[in-house]
Amino acid sequence: MAGTTHLFIPGPTNIPENVRQSMNLAMEDMRAPDFPEFTLPLFEDLKKVFSLTDGRVFLFPSSGTGAWEAAITNVLSPGDRVLISRFGQFSHLWVDMCERLGLDVDVIDVPWGEGVPVREYAKRLAADTEGKIKAVFACHNETATGVCSDIAEIRAVLDEAYHPALLFVDGVSSVASVDFRMDEWGVDLAVSGSQKGFMLPAGLGILAVSQKALDASKFSQYRKCYFDFADMIATNDQGYFPYTPATQLLRGLRTSLDTLFAEGLGNVYARHNHIAEGVRQAVQGWGLELCAADPKWYSDTVSAICVPDGFDSANVVKTAYHRYQLSLGVGLSKVAGKVFRIGHLGSTNEVMVLAAIAGAEMAMRDVGIPIEAGSGVAAAQEFYRLNNRIELARAS
Numbered sequence: 001m002a003g004t005t006h007l008f009i010p011g012p013t014n015i016p017e018n019v020r021q022s023m024n025l026a027m028e029d030m031r032a033p034d035f036p037e038f039t040l041p042l043f044e045d046l047k048k049v050f051s052l053t054d055g056r057v058f059l060f061p062s063s064g065t066g067a068w069e070a071a072i073t074n075v076l077s078p079g080d081r082v083l084i085s086r087f088g089q090f091s092h093l094w095v096d097m098c099e100r101l102g103l104d105v106d107v108i109d110v111p112w113g114e115g116v117p118v119r120e121y122a123k124r125l126a127a128d129t130e131g132k133i134k135a136v137f138a139c140h141n142e143t144a145t146g147v148c149s150d151i152a153e154i155r156a157v158l159d160e161a162y163h164p165a166l167l168f169v170d171g172v173s174s175v176a177s178v179d180f181r182m183d184e185w186g187v188d189l190a191v192s193g194s195q196k197g198f199m200l201p202a203g204l205g206i207l208a209v210s211q212k213a214l215d216a217s218k219f220s221q222y223r224k225c226y227f228d229f230a231d232m233i234a235t236n237d238q239g240y241f242p243y244t245p246a247t248q249l250l251r252g253l254r255t256s257l258d259t260l261f262a263e264g265l266g267n268v269y270a271r272h273n274h275i276a277e278g279v280r281q282a283v284q285g286w287g288l289e290l291c292a293a294d295p296k297w298y299s300d301t302v303s304a305i306c307v308p309d310g311f312d313s314a315n316v317v318k319t320a321y322h323r324y325q326l327s328l329g330v331g332l333s334k335v336a337g338k339v340f341r342i343g344h345l346g347s348t349n350e351v352m353v354l355a356a357i358a359g360a361e362m363a364m365r366d367v368g369i370p371i372e373a374g375s376g377v378a379a380a381q382e383f384y385r386l387n388n389r390i391e392l393a394r395a396s
């Protein structure tokens with residue numbers, strides 16, 4: 001096949017060439033005397049992406065799901081009451097994990113397209129005068145629906161209720177793409193993975209943990225071994241790991257962090273917002289709706305776009321793939337057939353995303369969705385042209 005297949009799913013994301021090259025190196029000794037000179041600064045620099053000063057990060061050889069499990073089994077105990085909400089496939093899977101791990105799960109179901117029900121959290125926290133709720137869970141960016149919730153609001157309702165529950169946040173599709181402030185928001189456990197904002201292959205479960213959560217971990221009654229914080233801490237403190245680390249991925253992470261810092265995290269977040277806004281303009285140009293029910297929930301990393309009634313979004317995705325070498329995200333679970341997704345996180349820019357918009361537009365027309373040829377592309381082009389990110393940055 002000539003050219004590249006365009007990858008516009010919300011993870012794995014496109015890997016920048018310098019990151020990919022940096023992983024092409026000979027195998028190395030993970031017990032080498034100078035290995036800590038590489039790993040210790042890596043841990044410290046990774047904390048910067050979470051805006052975490054105290055506490056620590058863990059890098060498990062797993063996907064993001066492994067980091068979810070590590071978060072739960074290291075600081076909670078079986079039977080602990082937790083408050084969580086479900087409004088998409090990823091928040092659903094975290095609920096499912098909580099249930100399967102034997103937590104006492106208070107789940108609030110919310111229509112898909114909405115975000116964390118903060119007022120409902122406030123009510124339940126206020127009603128919990130005995131402090132039974134040990135942890136509050138929030139999916140920061142629901143990748144299935146393109147919904148981003150405000151974590152600061154959740155911290156505010158915890159504080160209003162003077163509630164001591166730990167705050168767990170799924171940041172798999174937000175961290176390193178969207179502003180994330182662990183210290184300021186009082187997030188205790190933030191879960192991420194390597195294959196989204198960090199622009200790496202899948203394989204690193206990334207977990208950032210506050211000092212409060214580390215203290216709580218001493219009282220956890222869960223059995224664990226592979227994911228045990230204590231084993232990680234004992235070896236990580238010396239710059240090593242309790243088992244063979246994914247050294248290539250760690251080298252890639254080093255380059256990924258260097259690349260993010262060279263652009264500046266603030267610029268990275270602004271770029272994601274800007275690219276996303278162009279996609280939203282395209283959706284408007286098509287006369288279609290986002291799955292996200294309110295602008296306050298619009299995600300800067302993924303847009304889930306509703307196809308009109310009577311059409312199957314899976315056909316759009318298949319057509320884009322077979323006819324145009326373009327991978328778009330399918331609708332998952334409850335929104336299967338109803339939405340397709342454009343992932344616009346990681347190493348992307350305007351013209352790259354225009355390719356995805358153009359391909360989606362062609363595929364939609366191919367399956368008979370009545371949109372005007374060029375309408376989405378034109379809307380995005382004009383937005384990018386009139387608000388040029390590079391010139392605006394130069395002028396300021």
Ligand SMILES: *Cc1c(COP(=O)(O)O)cnc(C)c1O
Nearest residue numbers: 063064065090141143172173193
């Ligand atoms: C991708 C994703 C996950 C799952 O991560 P894996 O690396 O596939 O295990 C969890 N939560 C969110 C919000 C995601 O986008």
